[in-house]
Amino acid sequence: MKFNLSEIQEIIEERRTIKPEQFSDRKVHKEIIEKMLNAAKWAPTHRLTQPWRFTVFTNDGLRKLGELHANLYKELADEDSFSDRKYQTLLHRPQMSSACIAIALKRDEQERVPFNEELASVAIAVQNMSLVATAYGIGTYWATGGKVYSPEMKVALGYDENDSVLGLLYVGYPEREWPRKTPRKPIEYFTTWVDSED
Secondary structure (H helix, E strand, O other): OOOOHHHHHHHHHHOOEOOHHHEOOOOOOHHHHHHHHHHHOOOOOHHHOOOEEEEEEEOHHHHHHHHHHHHHHHHHOOOOOOOHHHHHHHHHHHHHOOEEEEEEEOOOOOOOOOHHHHHHHHHHHHHHHHHHHHHOOOEEEEEOOOOOOOHHHHHHOOOOOOOEEEEEEEEEOEOOOOOOOOOOOOHHHOOOOOOOOO
16 A cells, blocks of 8 residues: 555544634744645646645734735625624634635636636645644634625625635644544435446
């Protein structure tokens, strides 16, 4: 066997969603975030369009991101649905993290590849980042709430009309013990085998 399969399987099974509220003050070094980004680029990509784009917020950039997102929410929410609690969460959550990575899909200008394939490539890139983080004992949280999907967020991050912002990936060391595994169904529940000579 070329690689240690048991270690690879363990990393996959240990990946967890850990929210910024569960992060410690310990900082994730830039070199580790760069390793995560380097893992992202090895996701499958039809026609090598490499549609993933990442904006990494650290240090004072986290405060700026929080203000941007919270203010977009305040501007775009109607009076009846506005929640001060949500506003405060959007404002402060980035600063609870070592880094926050805005995830985007940069559409191929010739649109040679269906959108769904580009979307899948970006999602796999994010999974690659999350697996590298897990190997370092770092938690990640892919958030899509607030005004992440709004055209205004897309403009604020410098993307074009055909591009898509797909979420914010919060990164940090967990404050407490690594969360336990959540139950998953056996493969028989979601797999159909077709093996017939007919």
